[in-house]
Amino acid sequence: MRIFVSMVMAAGLTGAAGAQVAPPSEVLDVHDHVAAVSADRIEADITTLVSFGTRHTASETESETHGIGAARRWIHDEFERISAECGGCLEVMYVSETISGERRIPDPVDVVSVIAIQRGTTDPDRMVVMSGDIDSRASDVMNAEIDAPGANDNASGVAGVLEAARVLSQDEFAGSIIYAALAGEEQGLFGGRIVADYALEQGWRIKAVINNDMIGNSAGIDGVVDNATARVFSEGTRATETPEEARIRRFTGGEVDSPSRNLARFIDRTADQYVPNLDVMMVYRLDRFGRGGHHRPFNEAGMPGVRIMETHEDYNRQHQDIRVEDGIEYGDVLEAVDFDYAAKLTALNIATLAQLAGAPPFPADVTISGAVRPSTTLSWARPEGEPAANLMGYRVYWRLTDAPQWTHSRYVGDVTEFTLENVVIDNYYFGVSSVAPDGSESPVVFPGPAGSFGGY
Ligand SMILES: [Zn+2]
Numbered sequence: 001m002r003i004f005v006s007m008v009m010a011a012g013l014t015g016a017a018g019a020q021v022a023p024p025s026e027v028l029d030v031h032d033h034v035a036a037v038s039a040d041r042i043e044a045d046i047t048t049l050v051s052f053g054t055r056h057t058a059s060e061t062e063s064e065t066h067g068i069g070a071a072r073r074w075i076h077d078e079f080e081r082i083s084a085e086c087g088g089c090l091e092v093m094y095v096s097e098t099i100s101g102e103r104r105i106p107d108p109v110d111v112v113s114v115i116a117i118q119r120g121t122t123d124p125d126r127m128v129v130m131s132g133d134i135d136s137r138a139s140d141v142m143n144a145e146i147d148a149p150g151a152n153d154n155a156s157g158v159a160g161v162l163e164a165a166r167v168l169s170q171d172e173f174a175g176s177i178i179y180a181a182l183a184g185e186e187q188g189l190f191g192g193r194i195v196a197d198y199a200l201e202q203g204w205r206i207k208a209v210i211n212n213d214m215i216g217n218s219a220g221i222d223g224v225v226d227n228a229t230a231r232v233f234s235e236g237t238r239a240t241e242t243p244e245e246a247r248i249r250r251f252t253g254g255e256v257d258s259p260s261r262n263l264a265r266f267i268d269r270t271a272d273q274y275v276p277n278l279d280v281m282m283v284y285r286l287d288r289f290g291r292g293g294h295h296r297p298f299n300e301a302g303m304p305g306v307r308i309m310e311t312h313e314d315y316n317r318q319h320q321d322i323r324v325e326d327g328i329e330y331g332d333v334l335e336a337v338d339f340d341y342a343a344k345l346t347a348l349n350i351a352t353l354a355q356l357a358g359a360p361p362f363p364a365d366v367t368i369s370g371a372v373r374p375s376t377t378l379s380w381a382r383p384e385g386e387p388a389a390n391l392m393g394y395r396v397y398w399r400l401t402d403a404p405q406w407t408h409s410r411y412v413g414d415v416t417e418f419t420l421e422n423v424v425i426d427n428y429y430f431g432v433s434s435v436a437p438d439g440s441e442s443p444v445v446f447p448g449p450a451g452s453f454g455g456y
Contacts, residue, residue: 022411023392024439027358029171030274030351036167037350039343045159046216046342048074050149050334055136057187058109058144068183072114072134075181078162079116086169090116090179097194104141104187111184113191118169118177120357123387126175126456127199128356129209129305130164130349131192131294132157133185136332139321141186146321151334152310153318154185156216160346167350173357174390174436175207182294185213186319192297200301207453208263208356208443209305210349211295216342220312227341229279230271230348233307234264235286237450239299245449252368253401253429254450256284259304259443260295262431262451265405266443267306267352274351278344281311282404304443304453308345358440360391361456363432368447370425378432378447379417383456390436396420397444398428406431406444 049055052071061069076092083090096112099105114134120126136150137143149155158181165179184190192211199206218227237249238258249255261284268280287293287307295305314336322331363380370376378396382388393414397406408428412418420430431444431451445451 020413023435023437026273027355027439029438030354033167033171033350033354034274034347037163037343037347039339041166042159042163042342042346043339045078045162046151046155046337046339047334049155049158050151054144054146054148055134055150056144056148057105057111057135057184068135072112072181072183075114075134075158075162079114079165079179082162082165082169083116089169090118090165092116095195095198099184099190102188105184105190111190111194113183113195114181115195116165116179118165118173118179120175121172122174122389123361124176125203125205126361126387127178127204127206128175128353129178129180129206130161130353131180131182131209131211132161133191133213133294134158134181134183135186137186137319139319141319149322149331149333151332151337152216153214153332154212156214156337156342157212160212160215160342160349163346164350164353168353171354173354174360175357177353177357185294189292189294189297192294196298196301196303205455206298206303207362209295209298209303210267210352211293211305211307212309212345212349213293213307214309214313214318215345216337216339217310217312217314217317218338218341219314221314221316222312224312226312227338227344228277229281229311230345231281231283231309231311232264232267233283233285233287233293233309234258234260235299236261236284238302240302241449248448249450252448252450254446254448257429257431257446257451259445259451259453260299260306262443262446263304264306267308267348268405270351270355271348275344275348278348302454308349310341310345355440356442358436358438359442360434360436361387362442362453363394363434363445364453364455366432366445366447366451368425368430374424375419375421376423376425376430377417377419378430380432382416387456392435392437394418395433395435395441397431397433398423400427401429411435
């Protein structure tokens with residue numbers, strides 16, 4: 001990626017005759033990152049995580065081979081081993097709080113997440129996060145002793161996070177990437193809330209959370225065997241939207257254009273472009289019907305975030321004591337995980353993270369106007385100085401209001417306002433993205449508070 005950037009810089013971003021040049025529509029390095037993902041390493045990591053017997057949040061912490069303490073120390077050590085391979089490029093840390101008095105954590109328990117930060121070269125406080133969950137459970141959510149291998153739920157997600165760190169730490173990006181193994185998910189989404197609070201304290205600008213929760217089951221309880229699709233869940237309006245913002249949205253649109261939703265569209269497009277034999281099913285809802293995941297506490301802290309997940313679940317393999325009943329096998333065991341499929345969904349994460357971290361600062365303060373005239377004008381704010389070092393320009397997008405994906409776009413250069421002539425504002429939804437010289441691009445940012453990624 002670095003070599004390609006410098007080549008384009010040397011060319012001065014203009015053609016021989018001085019005409020304006022559009023950035024490439026494809027980031028070639030992303031193909032290499034996708035090809036580097038190893039299903040064997042993911043299998044080895046899931047196997048190790050399962051070997052701790054249980055990773056229940058309240059399980060023992062003293063043993064080196066059993067329970068949540070051993071599991072999180074192994075994840076920490078693994079991040080350190082990965083960091084050693086890239087000259088110490090990862091900052092590895094525990095982020096924890098003692099929780100008590102909760103329905104599923106009545107007695108005090110240290111809820112300890114493990115995160116590793118790969119710092120960006122020019123905009124290090126801009127962060128994108130890939131997460132999975134450390135903890136597991138069996139039939140009784142309070143049983144901290146019984147075997148709870150949690151092979152798919154959610155060793156698969158943590159193994160994906162570790163593999164992403166291995167692959168992407170071999171490259172450098174403008175913005176930072178956080179690799180997160182979150183704790184306390186099954187007991188009430190505690191790790192995500194704790195890490196979101198910590199990020200706000202640190203002043204990190206978290207622009208995207210890609211939460212992976214169960215990415216390794218390809219044989220569904222519905223009888224469908226499918227290793228070629230993935231679901232991406234996203235909220236339609238921001239959890240933090242104020243009544244005044246909702247009032248504005250009623251007149252301008254934006255019900256299906258939250259930053260999380262446009263992150264989902266970005267991931268959908270990424271699958272089509274970079275991951276062979278994988279199609280994204282965008283689900284227009286926060287999560288599965290009435291159920292939760294660790295992207296939610298980030299959404300509640302005002303941060304865009306989605307859940308990536310297998311398309312066909314097997315409920316007999318989730319939250320179940322290991323047993324055979326009436327000939328049916330229950331339990332979240334290693335044998336039921338499809339490691340090649342987990343690798344494919346990991347590749348989707350990696351392709352997404354590489355582009356988002358490689359993108360320039362996302363468009364901020366996007367506004368739109370054009371009522372009662374035959375043109376539509378978008379404007380936005382542009383950062384100055386070091387954070388904008390890899391900013392080449394902006395691309396304006398539009399689509400019919402009932403289209404699921406952006407269909408029209410135009411690269412408009414390094415400007416902060418653009419008017420689309422003879423495109424009537426009433427008939428489309430609009431947005432704008434920022435683009436780097438190598439083609440790395442931000443998600444499309446829908447105008448106004450409904451679509452805002454919250455500043456640069
Ligand atoms: Zn679960």
